[in-house]
Amino acid sequence: MSTLRKSMDEYLTMRRRLGFKLHEAGQRLEGFVRFMERRRASHISASLALTWARESPSVQPVIWAQRLGVVRGFACYLSAFDSHTEIPPAGLLPHRYHRRAPYLYTDEETRRILAAALALPPASELRRWTYFTLIGLLSVTGLRPGEVVSLELEDVDLKECVLTVRGSKHGKSRYVPIHSSTRDALADYLRRRERCLAGSPETHLFVTSQGKPLSGEVISHTFTALTQKIGLRDSTRYAPRLIDYRHLFAVTTLARLARSGKDPERWLPVLSTFLGHQWTKDTYWYVEQHPELMKGAMKRLERRWRDVS
Known part of the structure; x- marks a missing residue:
């Protein structure tokens, strides 16, 4: 077993004990270590990480960025034990992930x-x-x-x-x-x-x-x-998915709170816990995707500014 592979096993074990499942990330890191072993490379460099991340020219740039991000996390860990490890710069493959808008079923x-x-x-x-x-x-x-x-x-x-x-x-x-x-x-x-x-x-x-x-x-x-x-799929719009029912539940719950005169933002931590989100900001995304909720949020913000001024 190579030193790099042993370090990878230790890194994945540590992170999984912290609660991260790392299914896909683990597979990607395994692929990177195989790439390094084929190159007979003992230390991570930014150039090797970049070469591996862009190994598949047919995939979208966001996948390149995700692959490089997996290596960067491993390199950050490894640099504490190996002074020859080079951490790929954070903006080496800049690409923002655009989360797909949900389909809201009637x-x-x-x-x-x-x-x-x-x-x-x-x-x-x-x-x-x-x-x-x-x-x-x-x-x-x-x-x-x-x-x-x-x-x-x-x-x-x-x-x-x-x-x-x-x-x-x-x-x-x-x-x-x-x-x-x-x-x-x-x-x-x-x-x-x-x-x-x-x-x-x-x-x-x-x-x-x-x-x-x-x-x-x-x-x-x-x-x-x-x-x-039932005719819900055509080429003019995003196809509905099962996960969209999760989005629908969240925005319907928040919209119902707003219509009853309650401030949905005050209830975000409760909804976040109910949905199993790690961070409240993950739940706030649903507000951004619903016109009625965004309109209500803007009105509350305007009232707060008036109160301050």
Whole structure:
């Protein structure tokens, strides 16, 4: 094992113990170390890091910047032990990430998606009820799709109306309260699941008709088919995604607070905790993406300026 590879293992272990999952970053760093080993290079230099980051000319510049950022973080760590390590400058591959604007579903569109889910074949199996319940749960809880896929039977407390989301983004776990109508929908799904999979040892909440855990790829493919079926996908706009229900939940919650006369910004820390965000600023992004919320924020800012002056 090369010295650089050993240092990489120690670096990834340290950061993962701090709560960072580093799935993609770990794979990228592994690729960089292989590149260095092929070059027989023992020390990181800015020129080698830049060469590796731009190794794939077909990818977008933002991916180059992300690849270089992974190496830069490793180099910062390594420089404390190796004086020959060169840290790539922060602006070497400048590229700002532009977060894609969410698709905000109307209530009617959600009803049509759920109706399409209930029409999924075959009629006699669990599949249609799995997607009906999964999409419905996403629309009323603001959970990440990956969090819903990872739910297990023990995470659903119907008596207390609470879901337990375990080891989510940044390694956090949290409790998510649900409405009684959501509890009833989950109870109905669990009864159907038990009838279809009686005696199955599978512990995941949402499963295939064969009793296997659902994969994110299969769910995404099925959701694409459902939205195509009801005419929500064309070349003139961004295609709707399951994660957009998380955005919709956030802006709907904040807009409801504003209409009731409450200051949404005061409730941002509460919503941030509910959504499992690490920082409140991540939740504030939803305000920026909604015209009604931004208009309200501007009005509050103007009032504060008048009060100060």
